[in-house]
Amino acid sequence: MDANQRFNKIAAYIEERRGNRNNPALDYRWQHSLRVAHYGQQIALAENAAVEQVIAACLLHDVARFDEVDHGIEHGRVGARLVRPFLAELGYSPAEINNICFAIAAHVDDQADFEHPFTLEAKVVNDADNIDRFSTYRILLHFQDCLDDYHQLINRASQRVEKLKTLQPPQFMATPSGERLFRHQLEMQIEFLERLIADSKISILPQIKE
Ligand SMILES: [Fe+2]
Numbered sequence: 001m002d003a004n005q006r007f008n009k010i011a012a013y014i015e016e017r018r019g020n021r022n023n024p025a026l027d028y029r030w031q032h033s034l035r036v037a038h039y040g041q042q043i044a045l046a047e048n049a050a051v052e053q054v055i056a057a058c059l060l061h062d063v064a065r066f067d068e069v070d071h072g073i074e075h076g077r078v079g080a081r082l083v084r085p086f087l088a089e090l091g092y093s094p095a096e097i098n099n100i101c102f103a104i105a106a107h108v109d110d111q112a113d114f115e116h117p118f119t120l121e122a123k124v125v126n127d128a129d130n131i132d133r134f135s136t137y138r139i140l141l142h143f144q145d146c147l148d149d150y151h152q153l154i155n156r157a158s159q160r161v162e163k164l165k166t167l168q169p170p171q172f173m174a175t176p177s178g179e180r181l182f183r184h185q186l187e188m189q190i191e192f193l194e195r196l197i198a199d200s201k202i203s204i205l206p207q208i209k210e
């Protein structure tokens, strides 16, 4: 089995765990996992991390969130325990399995429930996950409850810009390539929100200077 065949098996495994639950939040979760895998691949290549392990961990990092039960902050550790036998079936070595499982287990709060060094691969998965948390789609999600109230929307956009600007210190992410991608997301979000706020400033009656 080659790497791409293993990725197909992972996609089928998630599909199976979802069963026939027709839930848009689960659709979103899988789309998110796919994007995290894309960011993970890019960062892993740039940082010389083990690319296949990173992609496998990214695809599976939120696997426990496809369960009926909400595992909350435990979903990383629950997911890692869940996929261990499946990773062995895919033919990964014990060391690879531990590394993939550590990245999955630690992605929420940096804590696993087994001893393992905090590897580059785990850092890449964390960065990739955080980058997608600042995606274009997340802007829409953030404001979905106030789209009908323009003043509230603009107020919230101003608060959000201030908050985003506090996330700018260097080395916010664990890897330099993750940092670059994250900054790109932040700049995109800030630029969009500043345009939104600027539009509100021209929502006034024009005046001609005499
Ligand atoms: Fe997660």
Ligand SMILES: [Fe+2]
Residues within 6 Å of the ligand: 032, 036, 061, 062, 129
């Ligand atoms: Fe995630």
